Amino acid sequence: MYADIIIDISVENLDRTYQYRVPEHLSGCIGAGDRVIIPFGKGDRKIKGYIVGLSDAPKIPEEKIKDIESLCPGNISLDDKMISLAFWMKEHFGSTANDALKTVIPVKRVIKNKVNRTILPALPLPALMGAAEKAEKRHWSAKERLLKELITEYDSGLNYELVTDKLNILPATIKALEKDGTIKIESSLAYRNYAGAAIADALEEGIGKNVELNKEQRAVSDSIISDIRSGINGKYLIHGITGSGKTEVYLAVIDEVIRQGKSVIMLIPEIALTYQTVKRFYKRFGEGISVLNSRMSAGERYDQYLRAKNGDTKIVIGPRSAVFTPFDNLGLIIIDEEHEGSYKSENSPRYNTRDVAARRAETEGAALILGSATPSLESYCAACAGRIKLFELEKRAGEAELPTVYVADLKEELKAKNRSIFSRKLKELIADRLQKQEQVMLFINRRGHSGFVNCRSCGHVIKCPHCDVSLTYHNNGKLVCHYCGFERDMVKCCPECGSPYIKAFGTGTQKVEELLKAEFPTARVLRMDHDTTKQKESYDEILSKFSDHEADILVGTQMIVKGHDFHRVTLVGILLADMSLYSEDFRSAEKTFELLSQAAGRAGRGNAKGAVVIQTYNPEHYAVVAAAAHDYKSFYNEEMGFRRLMNYPPSWNILKVMISGGDAESLKREVNRIAPCIKGIIGERKPGTGHAVKLFGPSEEKIFKLNDTYRYSAYLKSDDYAELVRIKDRLTTYTPEDKGVAIQFDFNPV
């Protein structure tokens, strides 16, 4: 027997299968999907690899084939459908097979489970009491302590660790009692389950209470459920304004899928995966859910993986990597807030979770639901073209109404001599809400105390030595690079000209917090940004505090915008809408519209009507106008026109070819060789296919140097995705002369 193996080294020219012999001692106990150790290369270096297939015919002369050495310790076997998903991803998104295989395995190795041990009585109560008396008489004080405690907890038994720690009883004593048949020890697998606070609160509020769906919601859930019952595994987009009750629709559909004995993957952007979401799911489904997030330890993640694999959980809730949960009978994948950028992976393979989910749903016979208040242009376009079934929820569920939106023109504020960062309207409304004891959220699209640091005398800007970006001043007196994490002390004078007039510019969350306290001294202010949420729990803690009305105002970055549902919030202020409007990204208008709509959606989720103040220098921009009017469709039409005109996605597809290396000179030479090569490959396309391909670049990235790596990129645009895949495939055979140069791909970058 021979095995085809993908070796665990991600280099393009080793990106193929290698054949090895399955030795006697391993035959019958390994197969496709197993991770093994193999000798590789001239020196027979021991490396790891994945078996992706078995065969009984040698592909090269028998004597050249080496033996597999052993199974990897802690091996987690991949099943066939995940292997083929990995190969599809390699092809569709451009990566090595090794990177693709690693991506579809959410955990890397077996991590030993914690075991819960319980000490239980092995005798009837009177006999146990007799044993305790006997121990007392003989002055066996440890045995006496244990048995007396066990008598008081006769039915439930005692936790093993509690007995050894609190009662100070030696394991040997316990063993002796077990041996003479007085007690018995029961072990059960303890899964480490994250989300303790959410679950505790859910239990307190009661499990199993369901909301009665309104007519709009019922129409959507009925339609999807009836498809599922008749075996149609459709794709659906639920476009529902914030607060329209999409989550309740998901819950209803999930309920049906679970009833059929199938499993569900519920994807939520990490940032919105809060205790509130977990609480809602737990209240509905109790122990049946399991939660994944990136803050979990490897052990916690492994447990959730195991629960899914063993069928001990039917619903997995998590961010994008949860799409690879190894369920055997997948019935449904839901992608909530499907427009979120975090659904695109920034590591090779740079997959789009939407596409992977659609692929899994198709091949495994599951349904796919996308949901958003501001669908991505891609999804809405697919719905308009009939590739996805569209549902619209146009009213807020329950009693809540859409908030009134005020647009404050900051140019006018300055004319009126208002130099504060709060417009007059915003100040007036904040004061009003504080007086009514309602809550306020203020949103700013930036973090840190202030922006970049520059010299007022010569204009010199303090930059990161590893990246072509300016450092950002933080309140602790440090300058930080937001790209690589580099940190240094704030400078006292300009390193160029020695001038002492060197200062930080801009407004960040900390600054807003300070200004708020100056303006409204009695207000209780909470701040949430990357700096205050570094610890595992602090994110949930801040939200939970705000939810319990321990603060009046929450100031934050985009983190506070996503999917939270605070009933007492009746005012949302967006301090500067323009921040994201004029970046060079072709999606910047879409991102701005999204941010404004989502932020506005936080206001007035309860019974009181909410208000939103959007502060901007560009009140006439279509993204601002449409967001203020809660008008997705007119935004979509305007933006789609722009995308068509410019051949941007979703009208056309883009392949970004990234060429990077550590040496600027030799990289430049390499780029000069690759450029004509790309043109040649474009020219090879079959005549008469009619698909145009346009090439832009290669040229230097806007941030040319990042993490000590220099970067070029070329953009190829085509209306035909397959043609771009062909060009990618041809380019992977290109071998750079400089071994330090890497070529990577990104389809439809975000």
Ligand code: ADP
């Ligand atoms: P979305 O996911 O669209 O933002 P949610 O499902 O979070 O909306 O619902 C918003 C709020 O309305 C929640 O507090 C939810 O409990 C409530 N809600 C949803 N559906 C109903 C309903 N049919 N009746 C009463 N309240 C509802």
Ligand code: ZN
């Ligand atoms: Zn200077």
Ligand code: ZN
């Ligand atoms: Zn840096």
